[in-house]
Every structure is written in structure tokens, then in C-alpha cells.
Amino acid sequence: xxxxxxxxxxxxxxxxxxxxxxxxxxxxxxxxxxxxxxxxxxxxxxxxxxxxxxxxxxxxxxxxxxxxxxxxxxxxxxxxxxxxxxxxxxxxxxxxxxxxxxxxxxxxxxxxxxxxxxxxxxxxxxxxxxxxxxxxxxxxxxxxxxxxxxxxxxxxxxxxxxxxxxxxxxxxxxxxxxxxxxxxxxxxxxxxxxxxxxxxxxxxxxxxxxxxxxxxxxxxxxxxxxxxxxxxxxxxxxxxxxxxxxxxxxxxxxxx
Amino acid sequence: xxxxxxxxxxxxxxxxxxxxxxxxxxxxxxxxxxxxxxxxxxxxxxxxxxxxxxxxxxxxxxxxx
Numbered sequence: 001x002x003x004x005x006x007x008x009x010x011x012x013x014x015x016x017x018x019x020x021x022x023x024x025x026x027x028x029x030x031x032x033x034x035x036x037x038x039x040x041x042x043x044x045x046x047x048x049x050x051x052x053x054x055x056x057x058x059x060x061x062x063x064x065x066x067x068x069x070x071x072x073x074x075x076x077x078x079x080x081x082x083x084x085x086x087x088x089x090x091x092x093x094x095x096x097x098x099x100x101x102x103x104x105x106x107x108x109x110x111x112x113x114x115x116x117x118x119x120x121x122x123x124x125x126x127x128x129x130x131x132x133x134x135x136x137x138x139x140x141x142x143x144x145x146x147x148x149x150x151x152x153x154x155x156x157x158x159x160x161x162x163x164x165x166x167x168x169x170x171x172x173x174x175x176x177x178x179x180x181x182x183x184x185x186x187x188x189x190x191x192x193x194x195x196x197x198x199x200x201x202x203x204x205x206x207x208x209x210x211x212x213x214x215x216x217x218x219x220x221x222x223x224x225x226x227x228x229x230x231x232x233x234x235x236x237x238x239x240x241x242x243x244x245x246x247x248x249x250x251x252x253x254x255x256x
Numbered sequence: 257x258x259x260x261x262x263x264x265x266x267x268x269x270x271x272x273x274x275x276x277x278x279x280x281x282x283x284x285x286x287x288x289x290x291x292x293x294x295x296x297x298x299x300x301x302x303x304x305x306x307x308x309x310x311x312x313x314x315x316x317x318x319x320x321x
Contacts, residue, residue, distance in 0.1 A: 018321025028319065043320025046262040046313065047287065049280060057286045057317055072320055085295045086315050090288035157321070184321075206321030 004201055006179055007127030007148035009095065011202065012038035012064055015192070015226040016181065017219070018206025021158075025059035027215055033062060035209065035219035041068045041097055044087055068129065070097040076110075077117035084121050096121060097151070099131040107157045111138050115145060122146025131183055134165035139172045139180075149178050151204065154195065155185025158207040162191040166198075173199045189218075189225030196229025197237060257308040274302040276312065287316045 004011040016039040022028035032040055040060060069087035074080045084096040100114050101107040109132050121128045127148045132138055134152035142150055152172055155161035162185060163169060173180050179201035186192050192203045205222055212218035258267055268276055273289055273296050289296045290313040296304050
């Protein structure tokens with residue numbers, strides 16, 4: 001199986017996982033390990049001056065894990081660039097998941113600000129991974145602006161509604177010269193497998209693992225689904241037909 | 257002098273970013289510091305002098321997707 005590369009980074013798995021919403025850092029670390037993922041998202045926060053004892057980075061110090069900081073919480077391109085620069089300094093990585101979603105209710109990504117920030121960050125040497133709506137035109141524009149991949153959404157963040165944007169994802173995958181990572185909305189392993197079968201290069205899953213009854217078991221289920229879906233894509237799926245096509249010989253043997 | 261750190265007013269009798277971090281008793285692993293909109297790399301903390309009313313941002317990683 002060919003390894004996925006994003007910018008100069010080789011990915012050991014095609015499943016990327018987020019670290020939000022887990023009940024504890026221990027469950028988070030166990031789920032990350034079970035997922036087999038090599039790329040794990042983190043957010044940024046201002047430290048609390050009254051006492052700051054978040055040990056989540058300690059929990060994520062696992063062999064083979066690269067951190068992917070996001071810019072969640074910013075409202076425009078200027079704030080996104082600032083957040084990315086802070087993230088690079090804090091974590092020593094050029095990877096940045098660029099997400100600008102000022103709308104608190106639906107968390108829809110702002111295409112205009114994202115495109116602007118993508119160009120600036122790419123020029124500044126970042127490996128930019130923009131989170132966007134499943135907009136095929138925007139994806140090409142981001143590619144031109146220096147995006148290392150595109151991360152179109154399947155459905156709103158945390159909604160678990162699956163590949164609501166399916167037909168547009170198909171166009172994006174067909175046209176893209178950079179890896180396509182389906183991000184947001186994937187609620188079940190079968191949806192992750194479906195995205196991979198249609199040729200997505202990777203998927204990013206957070207809520208569906210973190211709030212599952214057993215997050216560690218669900219992380220393993222996603223790992224298997226992503227591997228199965230990618231294997232099926234590589235194998236080449238059989239064509240869909242309008243009429244039956246026999247799998248057994250049609251010569252009758254009981255009476256001629 | 258009085259400065260702003262993460263939107264809170266802090267009275268501080270030192271000079272540099274390094275002294276401020278020591279005064280705040282912040283664990284230094286995995287943090288980043290900016291003064292205004294300028295990132296101050298860790299290597300420059302001990303040489304970067306703060307001025308009254310400077311706006312300092314200190315961040316670290318947290319859980320998120």
C-alpha cells in the first residue's frame with residue numbers, strides 16, 4: 001500500500017484523529033493508539049494564569065504520532081495566520097489545519113478568509129491543510145494558493161451525518177492534484193470506508209470516536225474501515241449494472 | 257509596570273519575557289508567546305524587554321479536532 005504524503009510529511013495511516021470531546025486524556029491516548037493514526041489534531045488555548053496543568057501533550061507523546069495544530073477559534077485570515085505562527089512556535093511543526101468558522105451555530109468554514117490565509121501561510125513555509133466546504137472550485141483555488149491538501153467536509157462538524165456532500169466530494173477527488181482528506185461529519189466506520197472507496201486519500205474523525213460508548217473499540221473499527229475502503233479503491237470496484245449478470249453457469253443440469 | 261497577559265492585567269516588576277514567565281509560574285514546555293502580534297521565539301525570551309501596557313499572549317495546545 002502506497003504511503004500518503006502531505007507536503008514533506010509521510011503519513012503512517014490514512015486515518016487522522018482529533019482529540020476533542022474525550023472523557024479523559026487517558027481514554028484519548030488509548031483511542032489514538034488503537035486508531036493506528038500518525039496524525040492527531042490539537043487546538044490552541046490561552047493558558048489560564050490561575051493555574052495551568054493540562055497534561056494532554058504528555059498523554060500524546062506516543063511513538064510515531066505527529067501533532068496537527070488547528071486554528072479553531074479564529075474569525076478571519078489575520079487571526080488564523082497569527083494562530084498558525086503561535087502553533088509553529090509552541091509545537092515545532094510546520095503543519096497547520098487551517099480552519100476559520102466564525103459562525104458558532106453551524107461552524108461553516110469561511111471560504112474567502114480561508115483562501116486568503118492559505119496563500120499567506122504557504123508563502124511563510126507552512127504545510128497548509130485547509131478545512132473547507134465541499135466546493136470543487138474553492139479546492140482548485142486553494143491548490144493554486146499552495147495548499148498541501150484539501151479537507152472538504154462531509155457534513156457539519158460533530159453532526160455525525162456522514163457524507164452529505166457526496167456528489168461534490170466525488171468531483172473534488174476527480175479534479176484534485178493534492179491529497180483530499182474528508183473531514184467533519186463522518187459518524188460511522190462505514191461512512192469512512194465509503195469515502196475511502198471513492199478515492200479520498202484520508203479521513204479525519206473526532207466526535208464519532210470520542211463520544212462512542214467505547215471510544216477505544218470505535219477507534220479500532222475506524223482503523224479497519226479506512227484500511228478496507230482504501231484497499232477496495234486500490235483494487236478497483238466492480239461496475240454497477242442495470243440488469244443481472246450471472247455468477248453461476250446458466251446451463252440447466254436438472255432438465256435440458 | 258502593568259501589562260496585559262491573556263486579557264488579564266498583571267503587575268510585574270521585572271523586564272523580560274523570561275522574567276514574566278517565571279513570575280507567572282508557567283510550565284514552559286509546549287507554550288508560545290507573542291507580544292502584540294509579534295511572536296517571541298523561546299530563544300529570545302531572556303532578551304526581549306517588555307514595556308508598560310504591552311499585550312502578551314501565551315498559548316499552549318489543548319484538546320480539539
